[in-house]
Amino acid sequence: MQTTRIHRSDITRIRPLSAATRGDHGLLSGELERRLGPEAAALLSEPVIAADGATIDWHVPGRVTGVPLARLAEPRRAAMLAELDRIASGVLALADRLERKGSATERDLARALREAMTVPDPSEDHVYEVAGHPVLAAWGHVGERGQGFRPGLSVAAPISPAGDETLPPRFRGTAPPPAETDAGTTLSPAADVATAATMPAAIVRAPFPWLLLLLWLLLAAIVAAILALLLRACAIAPLLGLFGIAGACPGGGAALAAVAGLRAEMIRLEDALADRVADCPPFAATLAPVEPLDHVDPLPIPAEDRTDVAPSDIDERIADLSRGDLEITLAWNGVADLDLGVTFDCPGSGPVRIEYSKVRQLVCGGELDTDANGRQTLTQTPVEHVVFADAAAIPPGPITVHVTYFKPNTDPADTVPYTVEIRRGDERETFTGVARRDEAEKPRPVTTFTERAPQ
Secondary structure: OOEEEEEEEEOOOEEEOOOOHHHOHHHHHHHHHHHHOHHHHOOEOEEEEOOOOOEEEEEEEOOOOEEEHHHOOHHHHHHHHHHHHHHHHHHHHHHHHHHHHOOHHHHHHHHHHHHHOOEEOOHHHOEEEEOOEEEEOOOOEEEOOOEEEEOOOOOOEEOOOOOOOOOOHHHOOOOOOOEEOOOOOEEOOOOOHHHHHOOOOOEOOOOOHHHHHHHHHHHHHHHHHHHHHHHHOOOOHHHHHHOOOOOOOOOHHHHHHHHHHHHHHHHHHHHHHHHHHHHOOOOOOOOOOOOOHHHOOOOOOOHHHOOOOOHHHHHHHOOOOOOOOEEEEEEEOOOOEEEEEEEEEEOOOEEEEEOHHHOOOEEOOEEEOOOOOOOOOOOOOOEEEEEEOOHHHOOOOOEEEEEEEEEOOOOOOOEEEEEEEEEEOOEEEEEEEEEEHHHOOOOEEEEEEOOOOEO
């Protein structure tokens, strides 16, 4: 599925309110859509952590444009703030209802929803308008000094270190305390938009100040232990000699000579190992064999389990994906993780397999452009799609299509019906089958065909 990055966060400038914040997007979005509808689910952008861990990119579905609240003209900005306040109020009200139900799971979900409604200060740099609706970036985080805002009780309400004793200390307080003006009057958290939006952010103080002192003492103990070991091994005898301290390492000359001998032996052994490696024959990678189609037991499909995906539904699911002269599509229903694989001989290089490990990589003219339910985001209408962009890129065949049941995620069913569609121009052919949990991670062939048409 095509996504658009709307914001990039420097990991050193923000900190999460809890360790699980960045991995909760799929769970929270699913719960919000189920309980409050798609409008609430769309409030949270999807975090994608960079390979080097230095940044987090925040994505939204589709090819869209995100505009930060700070750059919107005043009438539009006020409208976005009002809509954000309305949606976030509903989320916080849901969290309150879950908290009152009392089970541990619901209390955890309530805490996660409250944390998700928090963005770092300045808040207007982390609230975006996307397709006419507000979207939060860097949700579940506060600034590097602990400052953050939470919409919902009032627009862009700053977090206060006091209040809400049901939450952990770093996150207490869902609304700012009443503030007194010079005239002695009190502003409540339900004050007007302009007043609430200009209130100063309260810094959330770091919990457990004694923990920092304990960490420093632990570091000092580790350094002392290392120095003691070095002294016993005479490794710092030359350094002590600079300060005129002699005799601290009796027999140090013999010990250093032994160390030099061991180093020379290590160099000799490393050279010998390198020579042996150079004599080894080149490694030839082989693919795990796929069981031939005529040796596979038929998979019965109970009537109560049969939920084929119609061609019109497949067309809708791949509408935003790349199209080509040859398309192979796997579609199923539910959050289980199935994988589509395509195996063939690549001219000039031998057997290759296009599968989830090579998603969005061009492999001998073909590309798997989406891996459904295999990462953080789960969907009830998954699809996987291999495309060969033009006729010249299509291998002559034979081409084998196989389906693998990889993992259930949260799907309780032991069997998952699926539909495979092979499309060449205006011609299409469909195959149906059932993936089974007890055959997890075992590729099962669906059909084998040549370049011209499926067989």
